[in-house]
Amino acid sequence: MIAGGIGAVALVPVALGAIGFTSAGIAASSVAASMMSSAAVANAGGVAAGGLVAVLQSAGAAGISATTSAVVAGVGGAVGAAVGRIFR
Known part of the structure; x- marks a missing residue:
């Protein structure tokens, strides 16, 4: 679960740059x-300001905020836990 959260946070900037x-x-x-x-x-x-493109560009240019990092980590952790349960 922790690895999923850390991985998700670490991959966000990489994914944004890749696209x-x-x-x-x-x-x-x-x-x-x-x-x-x-x-x-x-x-x-x-x-449009606040639209998807604007938000993603802001994150790509400046990185993601602590709040966004926490949300991404939570989602990544939940996905990691679910995948872990499936492949036991």
Whole structure:
């Protein structure tokens, strides 16, 4: 359970970077760029503050907050515990 929580927190920045939400901004030709384009089309040319793309970019640029880390750790721990029960 603890390993699942730690792993989930450690992998969030890696996953965000892998899909294009980087500290330097949204990477060209990435999943993140596609999401941003779709969000801009849906919002008449802009990306809504507080929307999914904005939140993910913020996390990719600055990292995740302590509260978010705790939530991700809790979910990761629960998933780890569930998987552990299945594969006993």
